[in-house]
Amino acid sequence: MDTSFARLLLFSLAVPFLAESASAQGTLRRFDDLNFSALTAARDLRWEIHDEFARSRDQGHLLRDIDSLVGDLHQLQRMIYQRRSPQDLDRELDHALEHVSELKQHLLGCDFAFQQQGNYQGNANGYVFTPATQHGGRVHVDHAIQMLAGIEGNLAQLHRELVGLTQPVPYPTPNYPGVQVPVLPAPQPPVILQGQPTSWKHPPFYGKKGGIVIQVKK
Numbered sequence: 689m690d691t692s693f694a695r696l697l698l699f700s701l702a703v704p705f706l707a708e709s710a711s712a713q714g715t716l717r718r719f720d721d722l723n724f725s726a727l728t729a730a731r732d733l734r735w736e737i738h739d740e741f742a743r744s745r746d747q748g749h750l751l752r753d754i755d756s757l758v759g760d761l762h763q764l765q766r767m768i769y770q771r772r773s774p775q776d777l778d779r780e781l782d783h784a785l786e787h788v789s790e791l792k793q794h795l796l797g798c799d800f801a802f803q804q805q806g807n808y809q810g811n812a813n814g815y816v817f818t819p820a821t822q823h824g825g826r827v828h829v830d831h832a833i834q835m836l837a838g839i840e841g842n843l844a845q846l847h848r849e850l851v852g853l854t855q856p857v858p859y860p861t862p863n864y865p866g867v868q869v870p871v872l873p874a875p876q877p878p879v880i881l882q883g884q885p886t887s888w889k890h891p892p893f894y895g896k897k898g899g900i901v902i903q904v905k906k
Contacts, residue, residue, distance in 0.1 A: 712771075715853075719777065719846060720768050726784075726842040727761040733835045734758060740828040746798035753791040757839075760784035778850040781843060788840050795832050800825030 734754045741747040764780050795801065 716768055716771065718849065720765065722842050722846040722849075723761060723764050723768060726839045726846075727758065727765065729835060729839045729842070730754065730758050730761055733832060733839070736828070736832055736835060740831075741798075741800065741825070744798055744800050744825060746794065746800075750791070750794060750798065753787060753794055757784060757787040757791060760787055774850045774853040778847065778854065781847055781850065785840070785843055785847070788836060788843065792833065792836055795829055795836070798829065801829045802826075 734751070737747065737750045737754055741750060744750070760780065760783050764777065764784060767777055767780055
């Protein structure tokens with residue numbers, strides 16, 4: 689084989705690979721950016737729970753929840769660096785999103801989230817209005833929920849981009865304006881020829897299988 693032709697063949701084979709590799713590198717970097725943003729926000733949320741929920745009897749449970757989430761995001765970061773498949777990344781991401789939901793549920797159910805709506809209570813003198821009350825730490829719950837929403841937004845965006853790589857793109861249906869598609873007629877029942885020893889005075893009748901039987905005089 690000619691040396692110049694061999695070099696040209698190797699270069700033509702290498703160009704698509706380099707282009708695909710560069711695209712893959714950019715995709716992995718995008719995944720790492722989204723995960724790192726969520727990881728940074730999760731670390732901030734952990735310190736928020738550590739400092740502002742110090743007087744909450746549920747602080748220990750909340751810290752375990754946020755530690756599980758931070759661990760998931762660290763594992764997801766390692767998997768991105770290992771160039772794991774989008775399916776593997778999405779499965780690990782599901783664990784992180786489950787811990788986000790659990791943490792949100794526990795924040796809204798902790799003692800700092802307690803609040804009571806105002807109502808009227810009847811007694812011997814009529815009705816007495818009880819004003820609405822809420823725990824003083826409710827402001828910290830609202831702030832933590834807001835921080836958690838930012839984490840969930842980054843992870844949801846990462847999930848959408850991973851699903852976009854794992855699901856096939858549907859082939860577009862061609863649309864040609866001005867071209868009419870002919871409508872085919874509905875299929876008719878088959879005509880069955882059957883000999884009968886009778887005359888033509890008898891009209892045709894339908895056979896047992898739905899076809900029209902034409903009587904043929906012999």
